[in-house]
Amino acid sequence: MTTIYAIVAAGMFGCGLYMVLSRNLVRMILGLSLLTTAVNLVLFQTGRMRSGQPPLIAEGATTLGNSADPVPQALILTAIVIGFALTVVMAALALRAYRDHATLRSDEIHSALDLGDSAAERNDR
Amino acid sequence: MTVDVIVAGRALWPVAIPLAGAALSMLVRRRQLLQRTVMEAAVVLMFFSAVSLLASLDPGQPAIMKFGGWGAPFGVTFVADQLSAALCTVAGMVALAVAVFARADIRARRRRAGFDPLFLAMLAAVNGAFLTGDIFNLYVWFELMLVTAIGLMTLDRRRAQIDGALRYAAMSMLGATFILIGIALLYGEAGTLDMADLSRTLAGHPPSVALSASAYLLLAGFALKAGLFPLFFWLPASYHTAPISVTAALAGLLTKVAFYACLRVFVVIFDLTGLPVVAGLPRLLALIAGATMLVSVIAAIAQADVRRLLAYHVMGQVAYLMMGLAIATIYGVAASIFYTMHTMLVQAGLFLCAGAMARANRGYNLAAAGGLMRDQPFFTALFAILALSISGVPPLSGFWAKFLVIDAALRGEGPWDAWLAVIALVTGILTLYSMSIVWTRGFWRTPDDERRSTRRIPGAMLLAIALLAASTIGIGLAVEPMARFSRESANQLQARAVTPIVEGVTR
Numbered sequence: 280m281t282t283i284y285a286i287v288a289a290g291m292f293g294c295g296l297y298m299v300l301s302r303n304l305v306r307m308i309l310g311l312s313l314l315t316t317a318v319n320l321v322l323f324q325t326g327r328m329r330s331g332q333p334p335l336i337a338e339g340a341t342t343l344g345n346s347a348d349p350v351p352q353a354l355i356l357t358a359i360v361i362g363f364a365l366t367v368v369m370a371a372l373a374l375r376a377y378r379d380h381a382t383l384r385s386d387e388i389h390s391a392l393d394l395g396d397s398a399a400e401r402n403d404r
Numbered sequence: 405m406t407v408d409v410i411v412a413g414r415a416l417w418p419v420a421i422p423l424a425g426a427a428l429s430m431l432v433r434r435r436q437l438l439q440r441t442v443m444e445a446a447v448v449l450m451f452f453s454a455v456s457l458l459a460s461l462d463p464g465q466p467a468i469m470k471f472g473g474w475g476a477p478f479g480v481t482f483v484a485d486q487l488s489a490a491l492c493t494v495a496g497m498v499a500l501a502v503a504v505f506a507r508a509d510i511r512a513r514r515r516r517a518g519f520d521p522l523f524l525a526m527l528a529a530v531n532g533a534f535l536t537g538d539i540f541n542l543y544v545w546f547e548l549m550l551v552t553a554i555g556l557m558t559l560d561r562r563r564a565q566i567d568g569a570l571r572y573a574a575m576s577m578l579g580a581t582f583i584l585i586g587i588a589l590l591y592g593e594a595g596t597l598d599m600a601d602l603s604r605t606l607a608g609h610p611p612s613v614a615l616s617a618s619a620y621l622l623l624a625g626f627a628l629k630a631g632l633f634p635l636f637f638w639l640p641a642s643y644h645t646a647p648i649s650v651t652a653a654l655a656g657l658l659t660k661v662a663f664y665a666c667l668r669v670f671v672v673i674f675d676l677t678g679l680p681v682v683a684g685l686p687r688l689l690a691l692i693a694g695a696t697m698l699v700s701v702i703a704a705i706a707q708a709d710v711r712r713l714l715a716y717h718v719m720g721q722v723a724y725l726m727m728g729l730a731i732a733t734i735y736g737v738a739a740s741i742f743y744t745m746h747t748m749l750v751q752a753g754l755f756l757c758a759g760a761m762a763r764a765n766r767g768y769n770l771a772a773a774g775g776l777m778r779d780q781p782f783f784t785a786l787f788a789i790l791a792l793s794i795s796g797v798p799p800l801s802g803f804w805a806k807f808l809v810i811d812a813a814l815r816g817e818g819p820w821d822a823w824l825a826v827i828a829l830v831t832g833i834l835t836l837y838s839m840s841i842v843w844t845r846g847f848w849r850t851p852d853d854e855r856r857s858t859r860r861i862p863g864a865m866l867l868a869i870a871l872l873a874a875s876t877i878g879i880g881l882a883v884e885p886m887a888r889f890s891r892e893s894a895n896q897l898q899a900r901a902v903t904p905i906v907e908g909v910t911r
Contacts (some may be wrong), residue, residue, distance in 0.1 A: 321585055325592030351588075361547045368551060369574065375558075376567060376570055390566075391565075395709030
């Protein structure tokens with residue numbers, strides 16, 4: 280089970296990295312969000328796989344017995360929220376870039392590189 | 405009673421004050437004067453809370469704040485040792501200077517776009533990263549820093565800013581992914597997230613693939629955020645697009661926080677200066693530091709825009725910090741700590757100078773600049789101090805910082821340390837050359853049109869720059885206590901790698 284899980288995570292990383300390398304901004308953003316999801320899988324796996332063992336202290340006991348590790352689940356929740364927020368910010372930036380530059384191809388968006396580059400600014404005029 | 409609460413939570417105030425200020429300034433965003441006052445008051449309070457935190461620390465004993473009463477390894481803790489408190493103080497000084505400069509630079513439109521709350525939230529994230537004792541919490545502060553920095557960078561919503569922010573955000577998100585996988589692997593191996601506890605668990609741990617992978621992934625993530633070779637290209641492509649006050653804050657704070665994270669993770673968790681958990685790291689760090697120094701300074705010489713030129717120097721200066729860590733001795737770490745305090749102040753000061761130059765010359769292009777020495781002697785003197793400091797001319801702080809790093813390299817045991825010292829000296833000379841280009845073009849020569857005089861520089865800008873210039877002179881003159889302090893902080897950092905803090909000593 281763990282091995283299958285690891286292979287799935289690795290596959291998602293591969294797909295995510297491939298998409299991040301794309302010239303299309305939307306694909307790049309989807310790739311980044313795929314990467315954050317893949318990280319969540321890895322985080323989940325670090326708590327070791329156990330089934331049907333909620334991390335609740337049994338009645339009368341004072342310590343947590345044999346159960347799933349609750350920490351990775353808390354980490355994943357945090358990471359999901361952060362990843363989601365950053366994806367939204369990226370999407371907003373991409374939308375704005377599309378409106379400003381009328382393209383989604385990242386190699387055609389180079390206004391930041393042109394700013395302060397005297398040769399490029401001359402060509403602009 | 406109230407005093408007790410304030411003292412007990414002293415490790416929290418440098419984060420809580422700017423966060424509360426951010427919320428408050430968001431609430432009063434329709435009244436700009438009030439909003440600005442809230443921001444400035446929060447920055448001043450934050451600075452004083454950091455100073456008092458630093459002053460209240462007993463030698464060798466960090467101040468600990470446990471959230472919800474859960475100590476490590478179960479809860480998240482804030483641990484303020486000397487290094488954290490000192491860096492919070494320096495960050496507070498940079499923030500003060502930027503807040504003063506912003507009076508002249510950040511106009512109504514930018515304040516409406518949310519400069520004040522974003523700036524305060526960024527400061528909270530910076531201090532949070534300095535103070536936290538939990539590695540996952542560190543990652544969360546990094547993400548808050550990223551989001552606020554994107555907001556600050558795009559205040560004017562110019563095309564170039566959107567493009568720059570997009571590059572910055574994409575690369576930083578990738579870096580954050582690396583950091584998070586590194587943390588996940590570390591947790592899987594050690595079962596804890598508290599940095600002191602991690603160090604205890606991993607001491608004497610047999611080498612494993614997971615630990616090596618985790619160390620290299622964390623290094624990749626932090627190196628990306630610090631702008632180190634070969635993952636630096638987002639930095640000179642984005643920093644110069646932001647409003648100049650923001651660029652100064654980013655340059656003075658963010659890359660240094662990334663380096664601080666490296667210091668904390670590699671010295672405390674992976675015990676780089678003692679018995680390294682992962683072999684081969686110093687060699688890689690040395691390679692990264694050397695390559696970054698040379699690439700950045702050579703690229704800086706080729707720039708015609710002051711902001712771009714300085715952005716390359718941001719990378720070059722972080723490389724010096726990394727060099728101290730690469731030496732992997734207590735001297736190297738102490739030198740890095742001294743260098744960090746110096747470079748935060750000087751880097752921010754130089755970007756503020758660039759803003760003042762642009763105000764006087766109506767633009768950042770060096771080819772169209774000139775006449776500042778004739779018209780603005782006071783500003784010229786301030787710039788000269790900062791430029792000489794970054795190039796390493798005595799008696800300014802930059803000289804001592806470079807001296808300590810190179811001294812540590814010559815005392816180092818690694819076969820590459822002597823080469824690092826040579827590269828650092830060459831980079832220092834080239835930095836001086838690059839600064840002399842700014843000097844001759846912007847200040848020394850008379851403009852092509854002789855009758856054209858420069859515009860007046862507002863007093864707020866001069867005051868902000870003077871504050872930072874005075875601090876670099878101050879560190880340069882008080883080098884003895886500062887160097888001793890860096891040495892003690894380095895010892896304390898290393899000691900935490902050996903004997904983690906005992907539960908419940910302070911609270």
